[in-house]
Amino acid sequence: MASTAAQPVVLVTNDDGIDAPGLRFLVDQLVAQGRYRVLVCAPDTDRSGVSHCITWRSPLRCKRVDITGAAAFGVSGNPADCASLGISGKLFDGLVPDLVLSGINIGSNCGFHVVYSGTVAGAREAFIYGFPALAMSYNWVAGKSSVNDLKVAAEVCMPLINAVMVEIKNGTYPKESFLNIDVPTDAGHHKGYKITKQGKFMARIGWEPTAYKKPAVESYQTANMNADTENDMEVDSSSENDLLFKRVIMKKSYDEEEGDDIDYKSLVDGYITVTPLGAHSRAEADAIPYYKACLSRI
Known part of the structure; x- marks a missing residue:
């Protein structure tokens, strides 16, 4: 190629x-x-x-x-x-x-x-x-x-x-x-x-009700999961009956014992x-016997 x-x-x-x-x-x-x-x-x-x-x-x-x-x-x-x-x-x-x-x-x-x-x-x-x-x-x-x-x-x-x-x-x-x-x-x-090696780091995401819709001014500096983007939001007036929720970062964590x-x-x-x-999303090898045993009982 x-x-x-x-x-x-x-x-x-x-x-x-x-x-x-x-x-x-x-x-x-x-x-x-x-x-x-x-x-x-x-x-x-x-x-x-x-x-x-x-x-x-x-x-x-x-x-x-x-x-x-x-x-x-x-x-x-x-x-x-x-x-x-x-x-x-x-x-x-x-x-x-x-x-x-x-x-x-x-x-x-x-x-x-x-x-x-x-x-x-x-x-x-x-x-x-x-x-x-x-x-x-x-x-x-x-x-x-x-x-x-x-x-x-x-x-x-x-x-x-x-x-x-x-x-x-x-x-x-x-x-x-x-x-x-x-x-x-x-x-x-x-x-x-x-x-x-790929670890378990994650910015844990939660949800909160909001009266806002989107950033009034978008910037590259806020275009990632780690950024705090809840400021400078534009009010949404599409419908009083709509329920609006925004993503919020609850915490950032990783397993200290990973190495x-x-x-x-x-x-x-x-x-x-x-x-x-790699491109595969394979389960850990030690999980396979468990699922094989489960299937054998069906």
């Missing part, structure tokens, strides 16, 4: 939208390398938290977007749609990527957040179809992080991207997994890359976490 072009081809997608600074900084870094042909196929608006949702019945609307050094389209679909279209060869005149990159997301994607993440889904979709893929996220902390941190996150991911591409070109890159990469909040002073090689723990310790993931 690799490109026959002289330069390796990289496809970039995300879930924050094609105008998101994380994606733009990543593309800038790829273009500045001068070694890649860069394609971009990303949602035309923010599609954070849509997981692996796909568009089935409606056609996708694709609009050319001017991004220096890249061929780019904003698409009226979700991250998985964009990855699928981008690798199909239909959008870029028969050209398909050697590597798919999804990100850089604003907000970490560790633990159970992998299930919700559109960023991870973009990489997973490519992986399912046999393309090497990386999902990349930055651990944004409200009140501490700035847009410039996303630029630094893109910079510190480049050595890993380059190394992966070398392995791909050498035919030595493994095909059994894709990588989920999370960059720590203080990206410029990270402790290095660390291979980790030092778990993604979220390593991330907050200052490492760039590199977590190999």
Whole structure:
């Protein structure tokens, strides 16, 4: 499936939208390398938290977007749609990527957040179809992080991207997994890359009645599960009979006993976490005998 072009081809997608600074900084870094042909196929608006949702019945609307050094389209679909279209060869005149990159997301994607993440889904979709893929996220902390941190996150991911591409070109890159990469909040002073395992971190979500509907002003800085978005809300006046509920973060937690090689723990310790993931949702092996025994009694 690799490109026959002289330069390796990289496809970039995300879930924050094609105008998101994380994606733009990543593309800038790829273009500045001068070694890649860069394609971009990303949602035309923010599609954070849509997981692996796909568009089935409606056609996708694709609009050319001017991004220096890249061929780019904003698409009226979700991250998985964009990855699928981008690798199909239909959008870029028969050209398909050697590597798919999804990100850089604003907000970490560790633990159970992998299930919700559109960023991870973009990489997973490519992986399912046999393309090497990386999902990349930055651990944004409200009140501490700035847009410039996303630029630094893109910079510190480049050595890993380059190394992966070398392995791909050498035919030595493994095909059994894709990588989920999370960059720590203080990206410029990270402790290095660390291979980790997906843990159990989760921002536990609850619900509360509300008289509000949506943020009056949307921003990339609040486009992730960890952000507090209950301020500056626009009053909804659609119907007095409607019941409105808003999501609220109850707590953020992870199992302290999981070990030092778990993604979220390593991330907050200052490492760039590199977590190999698969596409299956298999149960733990020790659960199988129980279910076999249950079925035998039916």
